[in-house]
Structure formats: C-alpha cells, structure tokens
Amino acid sequence: MHIALVAGELSGDLLGGGLIAALKARYPQARFSGVGGPAMIARGLQSHVPLERLAVMGLVEVLRHLPELIAVRRQLYRTLIADPPHVFIGIDAPDFNLGLERQLRVKGIPTVHYVSPSVWAWRPWRVRKIARSIDLMLTLLPFEAQFYQRHGVAVCHVGHPLADEIPPRSDAEAARRALGLDLPAGVRLVALLPGSRMGEIERIAPLFLETAGWLHARRPELRFLVPAATARLHDALAALQAERAPHLP
Structure with a gap:
C-alpha cells in the first residue's frame, strides 16, 4: 500500500509523524511518500520536497514565495500521478493542500484532509471547496465534526494527539x-x-x-x-x- 502525505509546517509534521506510526501499526507493509519534516521522515516518509519550502505564512510572505509554492505543488502532482498512492492525506496547510487534493481526486485518488480549517469561525463558504476536494475530513475537535455533518461532508473526529501526550496534572x-x-x-x-x-x-x-x-x-x-x-x-x-x-x- 502506498500512502501519500503532505504537511506544510512543523506542527503538521508532528501530527503526521503520529499518523504514520498509527498507520504502520495497522498496515506494516505500507510505504509513505510526500512532504514532511523530521518526525515524519523518522517514521519512514520519503519526502520529495524539504518542508521548509512550504512553511510560509502571512500575506506578504506567501506572495513573495507564491511562484515557488505553485511550482512545488505542480511537482508533487506530477510525482503522485506518476506513482499514484492508494490514498492522499493532506495535513493542515489548507491553502496548499486543498488545491492538490482536488486535482488528485479528479484523477480518482481518494483524498483525506487531516485538521480542519477554521471554517466554523470565518469564511464558512470554504466548506463548498472542501466538499469538492476531499473524500473525508479528519477533525481534532468534536464540534468541528458536527459542522461538517450539517454540511453533508464525510467526517471523522479523531481527537487531538496532545490529549495522549500531556497528563491532566503535570509536575x-x-x-x-x-x-x-x-x-x-x-x-x-x-x-x-x-x-x-x-x-x-x-x-x-x-x-x-x-x-x-x-x-x-x-x-x-x-x-x-x-x-x-x-x-x-x-x-x-x-x-x-x-x-x-x-x-x-
């Protein structure tokens, strides 16, 4: 089984590392490719692009790097079409991942998005683009899943991994x-x-x-x-x- 994942920054890399570990426990023969940082690479991801090339934020910085971001997305699309995964999982980074997810979905590749954008708080109309781009949304918070259910988007609430890592009381x-x-x-x-x-x-x-x-x-x-x-x-x-x-x- 080939599973492709793309994280856009270090917080997504940490989530992706945990996700790969969980997937490997269930599918030990699976191989993983895409874009990730130290945590995902340590779990066996073949990263086609350095994570730092995607980790930009803010309007000015995004505009400054826009040609490179577009080139990276095109490169990833060509790579994944040449070696199609059984499923693609975009981890957060919705401005980058949703467009790629939609392109891959058109080609028949199942797409999953892990970590919901804050559509419940602002720009709720984005849910229409999300519905066109993905087959399944994985949410960290339960009320996010309820939002997607109301809009007819397939969703699964998976919880936040920090709940397992941080004890209720710390010394x-x-x-x-x-x-x-x-x-x-x-x-x-x-x-x-x-x-x-x-x-x-x-x-x-x-x-x-x-x-x-x-x-x-x-x-x-x-x-x-x-x-x-x-x-x-x-x-x-x-x-x-x-x-x-x-x-x-």
Missing part, C-alpha cells in the same frame, strides 16, 4: 529537571515562543528578545527559555540573541 519541577533547568530559589523562568517558521523567527524573535532584555533589566531574577523546533531555527535564534540581547540569561 513543573520534574519537567524543569528533565530539561536541565534546576534553577536557584527565587529565580523565575519565562518562556519565549516566537514560532516554528523561519519567517516568524526573523520578524517576531527580535522584538521578543528586546522585550526580554527590557524585562531582565528591571527584574534580574528572570531567566528566559526559547524552544527551537529545528537546528536551523536554533542557529537563527542564537544569532539574533547575540545581536539583540547578548547578555540575556
């Missing part, structure tokens, strides 16, 4: 020790979360770091933690810190 001290953050008494830890896309890091992280420096000058007991989704993002954040807040602890 903050144990979590800090696991991360090597044994802080002295009186020290307060602040997490800075500028995002997982390079565009977000370039635009948002400088302001975060400058604000953290301003806070630390007034509250010297503060320490700051910035998670990086990839080694490339880590290097970019380290360079920005050296430039904008070199003395920030």
Whole structure:
C-alpha cells in the first residue's frame, strides 16, 4: 500500500509523524511518500520536497514565495500521478493542500484532509471547496465534526494527539529537571515562543528578545527559555540573541 502525505509546517509534521506510526501499526507493509519534516521522515516518509519550502505564512510572505509554492505543488502532482498512492492525506496547510487534493481526486485518488480549517469561525463558504476536494475530513475537535455533518461532508473526529501526550496534572519541577533547568530559589523562568517558521523567527524573535532584555533589566531574577523546533531555527535564534540581547540569561 502506498500512502501519500503532505504537511506544510512543523506542527503538521508532528501530527503526521503520529499518523504514520498509527498507520504502520495497522498496515506494516505500507510505504509513505510526500512532504514532511523530521518526525515524519523518522517514521519512514520519503519526502520529495524539504518542508521548509512550504512553511510560509502571512500575506506578504506567501506572495513573495507564491511562484515557488505553485511550482512545488505542480511537482508533487506530477510525482503522485506518476506513482499514484492508494490514498492522499493532506495535513493542515489548507491553502496548499486543498488545491492538490482536488486535482488528485479528479484523477480518482481518494483524498483525506487531516485538521480542519477554521471554517466554523470565518469564511464558512470554504466548506463548498472542501466538499469538492476531499473524500473525508479528519477533525481534532468534536464540534468541528458536527459542522461538517450539517454540511453533508464525510467526517471523522479523531481527537487531538496532545490529549495522549500531556497528563491532566503535570509536575513543573520534574519537567524543569528533565530539561536541565534546576534553577536557584527565587529565580523565575519565562518562556519565549516566537514560532516554528523561519519567517516568524526573523520578524517576531527580535522584538521578543528586546522585550526580554527590557524585562531582565528591571527584574534580574528572570531567566528566559526559547524552544527551537529545528537546528536551523536554533542557529537563527542564537544569532539574533547575540545581536539583540547578548547578555540575556
């Protein structure tokens, strides 16, 4: 069995990694191809395109990368038509995936979309395009499934995988020790979360770091933690810190 999947950013890659693991448990001989990041590749995905080429957001950034995004989608379409999967699963990234899903569906390839766009909150008319593009919607939240049922779209509520990964009650001290953050008494830890896309890091992280420096000058007991989704993002954040807040602890 050949299953194709396309994730458009790192959050989708994490969902895709879990999905591939679940599919492999049921179909151990299946092979997986498409677009993914470290989590999906570690589970056996053959990624035809680096995930970073799809991970853009915001009107300006999307317009700047639009020719490349169109070229990537055409490349993927040709690749998947030449080696048709038994099913295609688009993971989030609706602006990229729904168009590809519709093209593949016209060619007789069953299409599934994993993670509903927020059609229940804004631009609800998009449900018509979704209905033309997919055979099945997989939703994270139960009320999303109810929305699609009302509009006659085949849907299955699969739940959010974080519900299995995060315990109802967590031990903050144990979590800090696991991360090597044994802080002295009186020290307060602040997490800075500028995002997982390079565009977000370039635009948002400088302001975060400058604000953290301003806070630390007034509250010297503060320490700051910035998670990086990839080694490339880590290097970019380290360079920005050296430039904008070199003395920030």
